[in-house]
Amino acid sequence: MNIVTTFEGVRNSRSGIVGLVPTMGYLHEGHLSLMRAARGEADTVVASVFVNPLQFGEGEDLDRYPRDLDRDAELAEKAGVDVLFAPSVEEMYPIEPVMRVTVGHLGDHMCGAFRPGHFEGVATVVAKLFAGIQPDVAFFGRKDAQQLVVLERLAADLSFPVRVVGCPIVREPDGVAMSSRNVYLSQEERTSARALSRGLARAVDAVASGERSAEVLVGEVSDECRATPGVDVQYIELVDTQNLQPIDVLDTDAILAIAAYVGSTRLIDNAHFWVGDHVTWELGGS
Ligand code: AMP
Secondary structure: OEEEOOHHHHHHHOOOOEEEEEEOOOOOHHHHHHHHHHHHHOOEEEEEEOOOHHHOOOOOOOOOOOOOHHHHHHHHHHOOOOEEEOOOHHHHOOOOOOOOOOOHHHHOOHHHHHOOOHHHHHHHHHHHHHHHHOOOEEEEEHHHHHHHHHHHHHHHHOOOOOEEEEEOOEEOOOOOEOOHHHHHOOHHHHHHOHHHHHHHHHHHHHHHOOOOEHHHHHHHHHHHHHOOOOEEEEEEEEEEOOOOOEOOEOOOOEEEEEEEEEOOEEEEEEEEEEEOOOEEEEOOEO
């Protein structure tokens, strides 16, 4: 595996079909599942590790975000990555950028409502990765459901010749969605964190029993979280997958998403629903 720090270095190491897996590092099984998916489809698998200042708001965890590039390199190599791109902030932003990709109404709800500028920062850095690396296919987790929709529209609206692939959420055995931020949790908080996936599982059970009301489905997640000490819900929303707008009834493809603080750590999780003749769903797993 090549470790490179410049866009030019990546372009010099690529051949055939190029698969890209953008990450902020401190890799876990969720990231590695994307790298394995890329390995299955691409001749050259490029993974990037970059903690992007543009997507962090004031008072967020940019400075304390966990970093360990040596460990990441070891894990990425085992997962089949050919090129690990670990640019400095100076390589990514040689001059103070004035251009931004805006995300319109896709940023109105869910995390977009609570993290102003976040998705502009994400879309901008991914646009730079698409332009600088020129991948054929890029892999993202459904863990970050709003981000995935934003990036699908980034590729479509700005004509990047990149196929964007979404992959299932990878969970710890107790259901908690894997996240680099889980290291912030104390033992007690880690136990409380289970409420998010438990609540989503309750909502999925309700859908399986025929429930379609957003209010009831949101209520299932909310009840579970409210019954768990130490969980402070920021939002729970059922939104359509196309435009990320709240819906009252589950009659179209949708995402049931939650963000909650457990102690000072902000966690997100979701379940996806696909509505055809029957409703199918995905909560992910280990
Ligand atoms: P991050 O390093 O948190 O920016 O995540 C990099 C990529 O990994 C994004 O596409 C995430 O959606 C994905 N990812 C993070 N956690 C998980 C998970 N538990 N399961 C699946 N994908 C994940």
